[in-house]
Amino acid sequence: MASVFSEAWRNLVSGTSRALWFALALAIFGGGLGIADVATTGALISQANDYKASGAAITTLVAQGRIDGRKCALLSDIPGVTASGAMRSANNVKLLALPASPVPTKEVTAGFPQLLGFSLNTASPGIFISQEVAEDFDITPATIQPGTKIDTDQGPAAVAGVFDYPADGRRPGLGYALLVPATSDAAFDECWIASWPQSAEVRTLIRLSLTPDEAGSTNEQPLVTQLNSRNGASFDGSLRFEERITRLGGPASLLGGAILGYLFVRVRRLEFAAARHSGITFIDQATQIGVECSLVAVTAWTLCNPAITYATAVSTGPVSPAMLVIGLKPLLVTTIAFVSGACIGSACVREKHLFKYFKNR
Numbered sequence: 001m002a003s004v005f006s007e008a009w010r011n012l013v014s015g016t017s018r019a020l021w022f023a024l025a026l027a028i029f030g031g032g033l034g035i036a037d038v039a040t041t042g043a044l045i046s047q048a049n050d051y052k053a054s055g056a057a058i059t060t061l062v063a064q065g066r067i068d069g070r071k072c073a074l075l076s077d078i079p080g081v082t083a084s085g086a087m088r089s090a091n092n093v094k095l096l097a098l099p100a101s102p103v104p105t106k107e108v109t110a111g112f113p114q115l116l117g118f119s120l121n122t123a124s125p126g127i128f129i130s131q132e133v134a135e136d137f138d139i140t141p142a143t144i145q146p147g148t149k150i151d152t153d154q155g156p157a158a159v160a161g162v163f164d165y166p167a168d169g170r171r172p173g174l175g176y177a178l179l180v181p182a183t184s185d186a187a188f189d190e191c192w193i194a195s196w197p198q199s200a201e202v203r204t205l206i207r208l209s210l211t212p213d214e215a216g217s218t219n220e221q222p223l224v225t226q227l228n229s230r231n232g233a234s235f236d237g238s239l240r241f242e243e244r245i246t247r248l249g250g251p252a253s254l255l256g257g258a259i260l261g262y263l264f265v266r267v268r269r270l271e272f273a274a275a276r277h278s279g280i281t282f283i284d285q286a287t288q289i290g291v292e293c294s295l296v297a298v299t300a301w302t303l304c305n306p307a308i309t310y311a312t313a314v315s316t317g318p319v320s321p322a323m324l325v326i327g328l329k330p331l332l333v334t335t336i337a338f339v340s341g342a343c344i345g346s347a348c349v350r351e352k353h354l355f356k357y358f359k360n361r
Contacts, residue, residue, distance in 0.1 A: 019292065022264055022338075023299035029256050030334030031304035033249035034327040035311040040246040041326055042315025044237060051235045055170045057198055058115060058227040061191045061206045064220060069109050069184030072191035072209035076111055081195050081202070085112025086188035086209070093178055094153040095136070103133060106174070107182035115192050116163040126158030128179040134162040169230030187211065192227070198234050249330045257334035261341025264296070265289060293342045297335035304331055 051057065061067065067086050075084040086109045092102035113128055129150070134140065137150055139162060149156040160181075165174040191209040195202045203224050210222060226233060308327040316323050 018264075019296045019299065022260060023296045023303060025260055026257065026297065026300035026334055026338055027304040027331075029260070030253050030300065030331035031307055033246070033253050033330035033334075034304075034308050037244075037246040037249050037330065038308065038311045038315050038323055038327040040244050041241065041323065042312075044240055044244065045316060047240075048235060048237050051231050052194075052196060053117075054168055054231055055227040056229070056231045056235070057196050058192055058194045059202050059206055059224065060171070060227055061209060061222055061224050062189065063210060063222040064189050065187045066211050066222070067188035067191045067209050068211050069182075069186065069188050072188065072193075073109050073111050073184050075191070075193050075205060075209060078205060080197065080199055081193050081205070083111055083114040084191065084193040085109045085115055086184065087112055087179075087190045087192065088182075088186075088188040090180060093157075093180075095133075096151040096153065098136060103178050104173075104176065105178045105180060107188075108179050109184045109188070110181060112179065112192065113161065113163070115194055116165070118161050118163070125181075126160035127181070128161050128163055129159055130175060130177050131162055131164045132176045133178065168228065170228035171225070197237065250333060253330040253334040254337045257337030258341035258344070260334075261293065261338040261343075262345040264293065264338070264342050265345030289342050289346045290339065293339045297338060300335060301331065 065088075067088075069086040072084055072086040075081055087106050088108075090105045090107045093105045094102050108128075116128070118128070129139070139148065139150075139159065148159045150159060151157075163174075163179075165177075167175060191206055193202060193206055206224060207222065305328075308331070309324065312320065312323045312327050
């Protein structure tokens with residue numbers, strides 16, 4: 001058995017097995033398929049993030065004075081609902097720096113800022129101002145400190161954060177506004193909930209925040225809408241992932257790896273048939289080919305791993321284990337298929353065809 005391994009090693013070192021060329025072929029083919037799948041999946045993740053950032057995953061319920069703030073806040077406990085909060089109109093606040101232009105003001109429950117991208121664990125006490133208001137005071141999210149305040153007609157107000165509410169198709173109203181935290185005890189005008197992944201049941205669940213309309217006190221019907229419908233009513237990321245063209249990389253890598261493995265043996269069939277004629281057994285020869293193929297596969301992994309890791313980092317930022325698996329899967333399938341194809345190729349070599357191989361060399 002030692003002689004089998006030493007023969008395999010000499011073939012690799014001398015270049016007889018063309019190991020480097022086949023390792024490069026495996027790395028380019030399997031790695032290329034993996035990188036393509038990573039890029040496609042990364043693009044889908046980016047589209048999903050853009051969809052959520054546009055507010056398209058937020059459903060709103062408008063019912064003047066009929067929203068129970070507590071019920072609306074409790075909707076965030078439902079699986080699939082990432083945030084919920086209630087909002088109502090309040091008396092406009094005048095900024096002393098701009099006394100002629102009162103700022104539209106809304107009172108919101110504690111969970112509402114999370115709908116605008118704030119973390120409930122990091123937001124400091126105070127009001128939230130829109131980007132346009134912040135520009136009037138040269139305030140940016142990076143410059144906000146616990147002591148940052150703006151002067152209003154109701155006294156100095158601490159600024160908890162700056163939110164961006166662009167005119168990108170979402171319902172207008174908060175582009176130039178102040179959000180003032182309020183308790184959830186009283187009635188509100190709107191309930192907003194964000195859900196991901198999206199579910200058609202959200203439009204029904206949000207109605208749980210309604211209070212009964214006693215004796216038909218209002219003729220206005222509650223209105224359920226999508227905050228931003230420009231990017232479509234829904235984003236079915238699972239379906240898009242299942243239908244991506246690069247999903248065919250698995251079968252392609254299986255076929256390509258098997259073909260390369262078969263060629264690895266076929267181009268040397270004269271050598272292998274001659275070895276059989278010289279007395280080497282099929283088992284020893286198959287072991288030798290397996291050792292050579294395994295070293296070729298390891299070399300391909302060594303060459304391709306950094307490229308796939310880099311592609312994963314470029315596509316999704318920090319390297320995600322799930323994305324790394326997606327990128328490495330085609331290479332893994334290719335190398336396994338390569339070894340299997342070589343085994344099939346070795347089984348097809350016949351000693352009795354030695355002179356035929358010699359003639360066709």
